[in-house]
Amino acid sequence: MKIVVNDHSGHAFTLQLSRQFAESGHEVLHAYSVSFQSPKGNFEDLPLSGSGLTVLPIMIKGKFDKYSLLKRRKQEIEYARQLTNKLDTFRPNVVLSGTTPLFVQQHVQQYCLRKGIKFVYWCQDIYTIAIRQIARQKLGMISFPIWYYFKSLETKLLKRSAHVISITQDFNDLFDKWKLHPEQVTCIPNWAPxxxxxxxxxxxxxxxxxxxxxxxxxxxxxxxxxxxxxxxxxxxxxxxxxxxxxxxxxxxxxxxxxxxxxxxxxxxxxxxxxxxxxxxxxxxxxxxxxxxxxxxxxxxxxxxxxxxxxxxxxxxxxxxxxxxxxxxxxxxxxxxxxxxxxxxxxxxxxxxxxxxxxxxxxxxxxxxxxxxxxxxxxxxxxxxxxxxxxxxxxxxxx
Missing domain, CATH: 3.40.50.2000 (Glycogen Phosphorylase B;)
Incomplete structure (x- = not known):
C-alpha cells in the first residue's frame, strides 16, 4: 500500500506511525511543516533510503503567521500546493492528514477527490473552537460570520472524507450535531513513542x-x-x-x-x-x-x-x-x-x-x-x- 501521512505540526508519534508502516512493507511519504513552531519528532536519525519511508519537510516563505487569519491562509495554501505537487509523483492509495490547518485540508482533500485517492481526516482538534476564540478576541460581535464560515468548512471537510479518525469519543456529540454518520468515524486515541x-x-x-x-x-x-x-x-x-x-x-x-x-x-x-x-x-x-x-x-x-x-x-x-x-x-x-x-x-x-x-x-x-x-x-x-x-x-x- 502507498500511504501519505501529512502531519503539519511534525509530532514524534505521527513520525513513529509512518516508520512503523514502512517497517511493515508499505511505501510511505511523511510530510510536515518546517516553518510551523511546535515540538518536532526526531527527523535526524531516520533510516537510509530504500527503507520504504520518504520524509517531505515543507518550508514556506517567511515565518508561519499563526495568529493572522489572512496571512496564514496564503501560507497554508502554499504548503498544500507543495504537498500536492509531490503527490503527483508519489501517487498514494491513501492520504492520512491530521494536526493540519483547515485550508491545507481543503486543498489536499480536493486534490484527492479529483484523483480518486482516499482521504482520511485525522481529527486531532476541532479547529472551529479555536477560531471562534481568536475571532471573538480580535473582532468582538462581528466575528460571527467568520466563525460560521470556518464551522461550515470544517463540517464539509469531515463529511467529504473517505473516513474520519478521531482521537477521543468526546468529539462524538459534536459530530452528531454536524450530522456526521457514525459509521464514517473510528476512534483511535493518540499515544506517545x-x-x-x-x-x-x-x-x-x-x-x-x-x-x-x-x-x-x-x-x-x-x-x-x-x-x-x-x-x-x-x-x-x-x-x-x-x-x-x-x-x-x-x-x-x-x-x-x-x-x-x-x-x-x-x-x-x-x-x-x-x-x-x-x-x-x-x-x-x-x-x-x-x-x-x-x-x-x-x-x-x-x-x-x-x-x-x-x-x-x-x-x-x-x-x-x-x-x-x-x-x-x-x-x-x-x-x-x-x-x-x-x-x-x-x-x-x-x-x-x-x-x-x-x-x-x-x-x-x-x-x-x-x-x-x-x-x-x-x-x-x-x-x-x-x-x-x-x-x-x-x-x-x-
Missing part, C-alpha cells in the same frame, strides 16, 4: 548543560498558544520563589513564551528557566531531569483538545500536575491511573498546592510516576496501533 523515550537519571548531560542537575525540576514542555494560560506557570514559579532548590523549566516558543519572559523580568522570577523547543533526541534527558511535569489547558478547549505532551509525560515515569477540565481525556487518563493530579484551570492556588504536595512526598512521586509508565507500556504498542489504522485503510479501499 514509548520506545524512543529512555528512562534516565537526573544527573544527565542535558541537566548538567543547563545547570539543573542538582535542582528539583518542575517542567512544562510544549506549545503555549491560545488554548493555554501561561499565567498559571508564572504564578507557580512565584509561589515557590523562596524554595532555592526548586526551578521551573518551561520549554516553549511563541506568544506564551514571550508572556513568561516578560513575567520573569517584571516579577524577578529567578527560579524560572525559559528554553526554546528542544531536539527530540534530548527529550529523554529533559524528562529524566524532571521531578514533576506540568500541563495546562483552558476550559473552552477542554472537550476538543487532547494535549499530546501528557501522553509523552506518562512514558517518563514522573508524576503529572494538570490545570485543565477534569473531563478532558488526558486528565481522565492521569486521574484514573493515579499518575498525578488535576485541578481546574482557573485555580492557581490549588495548582500550586498539588505541586507542593508532591515536592514533600518522594514516595508519592515515585508511585504516581510508576503508574503513568505502566499505562504507557500497556496502551502505546505501536504495532497494535498500526493495525487499527490499516484496518480503516483496507476497509475504505475495498
Amino acid at each position: 514509548l520506545r524512543e523515550i529512555t528512562l534516565t537519571g537526573k544527573n544527565n548531560d542535558w541537566a548538567r548543560r543547563h545547570n539543573v542537575a542538582d535542582k528539583t525540576c518542575i517542567v512544562y514542555s510544549g506549545t503555549l498558544g491560545l488554548k493555554h494560560n501561561p499565567a498559571m506557570l508564572s504564578a507557580a514559579a512565584a509561589y515557590f520563589l523562596t524554595h532555592k532548590d526548586v526551578v521551573f523549566i518551561v520549554i516553549s516558543e511563541g506568544l506564551g513564551a514571550a508572556f513568561l519572559q516578560k513575567e520573569k523580568e517584571e516579577r524577578q522570577l529567578d527560579n524560572l528557566l525559559l528554553l526554546p523547543f528542544q531536539d527530540f533526541r534530548d527529550m529523554s534527558q529533559v524528562l529524566g531531569a524532571a521531578d514533576i511535569l506540568l500541563a495546562i489547558l483552558e476550559n473552552d478547549a477542554g472537550a476538543y483538545s487532547v494535549p499530546s505532551k501528557v501522553l509523552t509525560y506518562l512514558c517518563a515515569k514522573k508524576p503529572i500536575v494538570l490545570a485543565m477540565p477534569p473531563d478532558n481525556l488526558s486528565a481522565a487518563i492521569v486521574l484514573d491511573n493515579k499518575a498525578g493530579y488535576c485541578i481546574s484551570p482557573d485555580n492557581q492556588q490549588g495548582f500550586c498546592q498539588h505541586i507542593e504536595k508532591l515536592l514533600t512526598d518522594t514516595t508519592l512521586r515515585q508511585e504516581m510516576g510508576h503508574n503513568g509508565r505502566a499505562y504507557a507500556e500497556k496502551h502505546f504498542d505501536i504495532k497494535h496501533i498500526e493495525n487499527k489504522f490499516l484496518q480503516v485503510f483496507n476497509t475504505i479501499l475495498n
Whole structure:
C-alpha cells in the first residue's frame, strides 16, 4: 500500500506511525511543516533510503503567521500546493492528514477527490473552537460570520472524507450535531513513542548543560498558544520563589513564551528557566531531569483538545500536575491511573498546592510516576496501533 501521512505540526508519534508502516512493507511519504513552531519528532536519525519511508519537510516563505487569519491562509495554501505537487509523483492509495490547518485540508482533500485517492481526516482538534476564540478576541460581535464560515468548512471537510479518525469519543456529540454518520468515524486515541523515550537519571548531560542537575525540576514542555494560560506557570514559579532548590523549566516558543519572559523580568522570577523547543533526541534527558511535569489547558478547549505532551509525560515515569477540565481525556487518563493530579484551570492556588504536595512526598512521586509508565507500556504498542489504522485503510479501499 502507498500511504501519505501529512502531519503539519511534525509530532514524534505521527513520525513513529509512518516508520512503523514502512517497517511493515508499505511505501510511505511523511510530510510536515518546517516553518510551523511546535515540538518536532526526531527527523535526524531516520533510516537510509530504500527503507520504504520518504520524509517531505515543507518550508514556506517567511515565518508561519499563526495568529493572522489572512496571512496564514496564503501560507497554508502554499504548503498544500507543495504537498500536492509531490503527490503527483508519489501517487498514494491513501492520504492520512491530521494536526493540519483547515485550508491545507481543503486543498489536499480536493486534490484527492479529483484523483480518486482516499482521504482520511485525522481529527486531532476541532479547529472551529479555536477560531471562534481568536475571532471573538480580535473582532468582538462581528466575528460571527467568520466563525460560521470556518464551522461550515470544517463540517464539509469531515463529511467529504473517505473516513474520519478521531482521537477521543468526546468529539462524538459534536459530530452528531454536524450530522456526521457514525459509521464514517473510528476512534483511535493518540499515544506517545514509548520506545524512543529512555528512562534516565537526573544527573544527565542535558541537566548538567543547563545547570539543573542538582535542582528539583518542575517542567512544562510544549506549545503555549491560545488554548493555554501561561499565567498559571508564572504564578507557580512565584509561589515557590523562596524554595532555592526548586526551578521551573518551561520549554516553549511563541506568544506564551514571550508572556513568561516578560513575567520573569517584571516579577524577578529567578527560579524560572525559559528554553526554546528542544531536539527530540534530548527529550529523554529533559524528562529524566524532571521531578514533576506540568500541563495546562483552558476550559473552552477542554472537550476538543487532547494535549499530546501528557501522553509523552506518562512514558517518563514522573508524576503529572494538570490545570485543565477534569473531563478532558488526558486528565481522565492521569486521574484514573493515579499518575498525578488535576485541578481546574482557573485555580492557581490549588495548582500550586498539588505541586507542593508532591515536592514533600518522594514516595508519592515515585508511585504516581510508576503508574503513568505502566499505562504507557500497556496502551502505546505501536504495532497494535498500526493495525487499527490499516484496518480503516483496507476497509475504505475495498
